Amino acid sequence: MRATIIAKPGDIRVENVPDPEIVQPTDAILGIVATCVCGSDLRDYRGINPVDEPHPIGHEYLGVVEEVGGEVASIKPGQFVIGSFFASDNTCPNCHAGYHTSCLHREFVGGAQAEYLRVPLADGTLVALPEEPHEEQVASLLACSDVMGTGWYAAVAAEVNPGVTVAVVGDGAVVTERGEEGITRIRELTEGVGADSVLECVGTAESMRQALRSTRPGGNVAFVGVPHDVQIDGQELFYSHVALRGGPAPVRAFLRELIDHVLAGRINPGKVFDLTLPLDEAAEAYRAMDERRAIKVLLRP
């Protein structure tokens, strides 16, 4: 099959590799309908994360089930399915608590930018669509696999509810000021006390500081950007009265609900994709995102 390989930072290739096979009886093999490039893939591409050896890349996927292992009970060949970037059994205490990305048997699903993909723990990981999706739903369904689910988790973790004030620290800011000026601006907009809920979507020391100081006492910060060199001072957090919860989004917990919203037309997260390319042009997809010519690129095998 054709698969996207990151050979080293800045070097994306689409190559012929062996088709994936069932390894565990709980596996499924998907034919990929749509996949895409994530901001975290870009960290590899830019050499911010180490790339020790060439490896398949990609972890967001909408696919059709080609084959299942002998112990897979609920997922059937022919179904259209979506899963998260972490496989999860959906039965352990952490999954029951809604934190599937802390599943006691979690396994990273890698190599999704390809024609086929092996997904472990298929019954726990995958959610089947009721029928083959319409072409115009593909992008929004794919978005549920990570980017939409991560934003949704951030909102849940920050206790966003009707009526609360929300600030997002991330790309495409409404308030353009950063650092102390950004904090002052948010306070001016919120009775002088800060926002009820702040979503920290970057993962740097500066963005975390801005998030914490933009939140009112008693408010909530959710952080979904993997923190790099971030240390939080215990005493400052103490006196801030701000609650903090982060982590890799347990997308699986929200997947059924998000799919329902997409199929009913209530949300259209596929809008985030502003470029679609054939899988064989994956290298151009990375370049376009790296050079900010595209926000997020959808790939079709």
Place this chain on the structure above:
Amino acid sequence: MRATIIAKPGDIRVENVPDPEIVQPTDAILGIVATCVCGSDLRDYRGINPVDEPHPIGHEYLGVVEEVGGEVASIKPGQFVIGSFFASDNTCPNCHAGYHTSCLHREFVGGAQAEYLRVPLADGTLVALPEEPHEEQVASLLACSDVMGTGWYAAVAAEVNPGVTVAVVGDGAVVTERGEEGITRIRELTEGVGADSVLECVGTAESMRQALRSTRPGGNVAFVGVPHDVQIDGQELFYSHVALRGGPAPVRAFLRELIDHVLAGRINPGKVFDLTLPLDEAAEAYRAMDERRAIKVLLRP
């Protein structure tokens, strides 16, 4: 009046000082019925906190109103009242949110180990009892002023509810192991995943680490011991999926409810006092707690 002064670490004296007077029209002067020594007073006594110059000490109080300023509307002379260690207006956005210790006009109430005490923002700070308390209720009502209110806040902040598993990191542990062994023991007791709610009541780097690692993914740590030299690693917190909220307990938010529980006999937090002394023996109260001959000492002027 007689008042307890910390002259320097290890040096507690009860001296004659001028009676407090109304300074702001929102002040009240209380005659102290009962007061006590806090673990945080001990930090001054032990020289862990700097004591730059001799000053009055104590911040927990049950009193009777002697006099009020011209703008005090709801608090009346003759009422028996309890307040928190932070005065608060009970009207600002942070008080409305239930975080009175982040009141925009908060003021520390110091010098409560004395015959009389000036309390700022009396209408917002003080809660009046329906009548003069019975002698056997005094200790439990006094406890609401800080120690009971702080424990209550920790439970609320850690989302303790019927059915959840709770671990307390602090003095008097059931699990006697510390550090990694303590974490392992808590995990053994909780399906291998950790407790739902953990109350961190110490404030050291070790106790914070133990609290965070004893909590299940999706669980909550509340921290109410003022953190000293505690840095929380952003990436570790991220992957733990644990939420963290701390701060000086907004006791005022819970005071009415706690007083009702005490008066109805549902809780008896006065049990924490295992020694009662006259105010003039405050130095012995500090010695007894410092030497662990007493857990907490009640003082009667």
